[in-house]
Amino acid sequence: MSKESLQQEFMEIQREFLTFTKVPTQFMEGMHPEAAVFQSHAVQNLIALGAENNEFLAPIVDTFAKITEMDVYKGCMIGYLIGLYGESEITNEKTDGALATFFEYVIGLCEQYISLACRRIGATPEQLEEDDDLIEAFGELSPEEIRKEEPAPAMAWMGISMLSLGLMSRISSSRPLRDLLRSKDRIAERCYYLDNFCDTVGFVPRVLDMVEEETVLLLSPATGNGVEVSLHEIDSNNIFFTLLQFTLYHEDLLEFLGAQKFQYREVIERIALHEPVEEEEWPEQVYESGCFGYYTYPALQSDGCYNEMGAVWGEGTLFEVPKLEGRYIILLTKPNIQRSWGNAFVASTHSRLRPNVKLIRKLSKEEVAGWMEKIKNSNF
Numbered sequence: 102m103s104k105e106s107l108q109q110e111f112m113e114i115q116r117e118f119l120t121f122t123k124v125p126t127q128f129m130e131g132m133h134p135e136a137a138v139f140q141s142h143a144v145q146n147l148i149a150l151g152a153e154n155n156e157f158l159a160p161i162v163d164t165f166a167k168i169t170e171m172d173v174y175k176g177c178m179i180g181y182l183i184g185l186y187g188e189s190e191i192t193n194e195k196t197d198g199a200l201a202t203f204f205e206y207v208i209g210l211c212e213q214y215i216s217l218a219c220r221r222i223g224a225t226p227e228q229l230e231e232d233d234d235l236i237e238a239f240g241e242l243s244p245e246e247i248r249k250e251e252p253a254p255a256m257a258w259m260g261i262s263m264l265s266l267g268l269m270s271r272i273s274s275s276r277p278l279r280d281l282l283r284s285k286d287r288i289a290e291r292c293y294y295l296d297n298f299c300d301t302v303g304f305v306p307r308v309l310d311m312v313e314e315e316t317v318l319l320l321s322p323a324t325g326n327g328v329e330v331s332l333h334e335i336d337s338n339n340i341f342f343t344l345l346q347f348t349l350y351h352e353d354l355l356e357f358l359g360a361q362k363f364q365y366r367e368v369i370e371r372i373a374l375h376e377p378v379e380e381e382e383w384p385e386q387v388y389e390s391g392c393f394g395y396y397t398y399p400a401l402q403s404d405g406c407y408n409e410m411g412a413v414w415g416e417g418t419l420f421e422v423p424k425l426e427g428r429y430i431i432l433l434t435k436p437n438i439q440r441s442w443g444n445a446f447v448a449s450t451h452s453r454l455r456p457n458v459k460l461i462r463k464l465s466k467e468e469v470a471g472w473m474e475k476i477k478n479s480n481f
Contacts, residue, residue, distance in 0.1 A: 177260025184267030210257035273451035311336035327464035339415035339446035344458040
């Protein structure tokens with residue numbers, strides 16, 4: 102086929118695809134809802150053309166930028182495809198921007214769905230969060246009942262999980278897209294709320310709320326030593342602690358900072374860094390154990406002990422740690438109790454994130470002493 106003929110075929114398939122995506126979704130009896138989109142001729146033809154002619158992959162992703170004009174359910178499925186193509190590095194800024202706009206729209210429709218569903222079961226959204234029986238009734242309500250009267254919120258509710266999966270892939274790869282979503286109206290907060298009732302949505306704010314680039318001073322009062330480290334793409338303190346221990350191990354600084362005995366397992370480090378691990382290499386249990394206790398600077402008391410309410414817990418992020426003179430400071434001790442964290446916290450939320458913790462420098466004894474004096478003057 103000539104280049105001109107192939108281009109003409111693409112334009113015809115593209116037109117068919119865009120026409121299809123604007124038509125309200127109709128589900129056939131016995132067909133899984135997603136199949137109504139992915140198994141359609143319009144979608145299959147577009148995907149097949151790109152698979153057979155790689156020069157059309159980028160124009161296909163350009164086509165996906167029309168997501169804001171699509172039927173809401175079909176748009177959710179195309180949002181999933183945007184993430185899928187993105188994993189092969191086929192992306193563009195315009196399509197990412199349209200995906201962010203569409204996601205915000207769908208979030209709003211899902212909030213409407215919750216209100217409509219609550220009306221059906223005789224509850225308010227506030228009551229729904231506090232009553233297990235109401236949550237069960239909410240879960241048993243079929244979106245089809247809402248769809249008959251309010252199709253858009255119901256279709257958004259049916260599609261939000263797939264859309265979230267596609268979005269997760271893109272925001273895990275694109276800092277500009279993360280920043281764009283952060284600029285929108287309370288997206289992270291609204292996703293956390295929806296996650297109470299709809300799986301997968303809650304992973305989105307975990308990525309949006311992660312530490313992009315920060316530096317931390319780690320001080321060991323017992324040894325009088327300290328270091329400065331940088332954090333990159335860290336979405337929980339457990340990831341921070343995991344990678345910090347590996348960094349200090351490789352730099353031979355664990356004893357320098359008064360750590361408890363540490364057992365290095367190379368495979369766990371690769372898992373934490375999202376590096377390739379063969380199936381036969383995976384340990385029976387994926388976990389990491391802490392060789393430090395971690396405290397905020399206000400936790401240090403006049404007797405040298407620590408207020409446990411000031412412990413830095415793994416489930417949070419660095420942003421929960423108070424600053425002193427504009428710097429994040431964490432105090433290191435030997436752990437009072439042995440803490441371990443499992444697979445969900447050894448590696449970050451999405452495999453396309455590239456978390457790391459790097460040593461910037463060792464602090465001098467004088468600098469550590471200076472910071473400890475500031476802490477004492479602030480606390481006591």
